[in-house]
Amino acid sequence: MEREVIARYILDFQERKLPELIPRELKTRITKDVIVSIIGSRRAGKTYFFYQLMRDINENEKDKTRILYLDFEYPELTGITFDEIKEIVNMHRELFGNEPEYLFFDEIQNVENWEKPIRSLYELKRFYIFITGSSSRLLSKEIATALRGRTISYTLFPFSFREYLKAEGFEKNQGKGKGKYLSSSEESMIKHFMREFTRSGGLPQVVLNKDEEYRRRFFIEYLDLVVYRDIIERYGVKNLHVVKLMMKFLMSSFAKEFSIHRFYNTLKSQNIKVSKKTLYNYFAYFVDALFVYPIYRFSYSIKEVQLSVPKIYVMDTGLLTLTNTMGFSENRGRLMENVVAIELLRRKSYFAPSTEIYYYKSSEGKEVDFVVKDGLEVKQLIQVCYDIDDLSTRERELKSLIKASKELKLKSEDLLVITWDYEARDEFKGAIIKFVPLWKWLLE
Numbered sequence: 001m002e003r004e005v006i007a008r009y010i011l012d013f014q015e016r017k018l019p020e021l022i023p024r025e026l027k028t029r030i031t032k033d034v035i036v037s038i039i040g041s042r043r044a045g046k047t048y049f050f051y052q053l054m055r056d057i058n059e060n061e062k063d064k065t066r067i068l069y070l071d072f073e074y075p076e077l078t079g080i081t082f083d084e085i086k087e088i089v090n091m092h093r094e095l096f097g098n099e100p101e102y103l104f105f106d107e108i109q110n111v112e113n114w115e116k117p118i119r120s121l122y123e124l125k126r127f128y129i130f131i132t133g134s135s136s137r138l139l140s141k142e143i144a145t146a147l148r149g150r151t152i153s154y155t156l157f158p159f160s161f162r163e164y165l166k167a168e169g170f171e172k173n174q175g176k177g178k179g180k181y182l183s184s185s186e187e188s189m190i191k192h193f194m195r196e197f198t199r200s201g202g203l204p205q206v207v208l209n210k211d212e213e214y215r216r217r218f219f220i221e222y223l224d225l226v227v228y229r230d231i232i233e234r235y236g237v238k239n240l241h242v243v244k245l246m247m248k249f250l251m252s253s254f255a256k257e258f259s260i261h262r263f264y265n266t267l268k269s270q271n272i273k274v275s276k277k278t279l280y281n282y283f284a285y286f287v288d289a290l291f292v293y294p295i296y297r298f299s300y301s302i303k304e305v306q307l308s309v310p311k312i313y314v315m316d317t318g319l320l321t322l323t324n325t326m327g328f329s330e331n332r333g334r335l336m337e338n339v340v341a342i343e344l345l346r347r348k349s350y351f352a353p354s355t356e357i358y359y360y361k362s363s364e365g366k367e368v369d370f371v372v373k374d375g376l377e378v379k380q381l382i383q384v385c386y387d388i389d390d391l392s393t394r395e396r397e398l399k400s401l402i403k404a405s406k407e408l409k410l411k412s413e414d415l416l417v418i419t420w421d422y423e424a425r426d427e428f429k430g431a432i433i434k435f436v437p438l439w440k441w442l443l444e
Helices: 003-015 046-057 082-096 115-123 140-147 161-167 184-200 212-235 240-252 260-269 276-288 302-307 329-350 391-408 438-442
Strands: 035-040 067-071 102-106 128-132 151-156 292-295 311-314 355-361 367-374 377-384 415-419 424-428 431-437
Touching (some): 003 082, 046 102, 046 128, 067 082, 082 115, 115 128, 161 438, 184 329, 212 276, 240 260, 240 276, 260 276, 276 292, 292 329, 329 355, 329 377, 355 391, 367 391, 377 391, 391 431, 415 438, 431 438
Parallel strands (some): 067 102, 102 128, 415 431
Antiparallel strands (some): 292 311, 355 367, 367 377, 424 431
């Protein structure tokens, strides 16, 4: 370790002003009792979330010497060993005359045997410790294994629609109106942003850069990163062709059931030889990389849940529309459903970790998109429908809701249909069903 180089890095951080950012909704517990781990998909904004925590800790920003921030992707920190991390902490004390109280370690996986100094610093009980790492090298289960009960992990998702509006500089009731009411122009702007959010997603770099060519290239490179770094390099996978095929099938199956058995038969029909066990492993790799989120069929039996065929939701809708995997107009209903799924998972992660999200399917094939369960109790049934004015669609969706509500013993006020633009409280077969536009539900 070159002490002069490291000292300059530390001093440069102290002089540098923390960047402006969009405040994120995720709230973390700041305590010396545990190490705080931030995980999330690629480019979800983990480093900037660190900056947000720093700003919250040091509001006046007149003195950042309580904070030591080490980004192990910086050239200055390349080759740092686990023994030298503690030496850098001591160097901070030499430079400023006080020990840092808050330790931020970004991309910690780049330090071999990183868990040893982190555990050692934690055992001193003198520091608030925060770590984050790339999803390709440091996943939640590995953090839990390495730190053995010493950490609480938080999952950071891409921008919610509420955060997206802030990034666009839009605040409700910018004019004379106050409270929950909107002017006509405000509502029109929100609907415009809703369409764009559904189309291009919520990854911060994409939201903040409006150039369409940049966005397309961003997502194409993003897919390559997931394949090559998160799957091929990480797990030593040899069959690149099958991995790429699975990625295409997963993306085309968004908001639908994805069966490994059916995928296996498809490959078999094309004379592609691969075992089902291998395909199950590949699928697990995509889930571990937070590229897709599986939601399983509801049952009170844990075994039945685990054996059910999951529905698949991608981590960001921009991956679908801006890589020309799916057009926007012809797949608006499924894109809406994907947006709702990610929002439900975000709310679970940020605000209600005890909740569980499923889909419902009766023995007759009647489906409800989402079942929200808390503990042993089902709290809500949610159907997502773009074209609720179509009578046959309306009849089918509502019959499925009623069927599920009777089986799960829900009250009618717990039945929700999320639409594109329709809002009402309608009666159907004795039940009062609430219809809410997607944008309004997302702003709750």
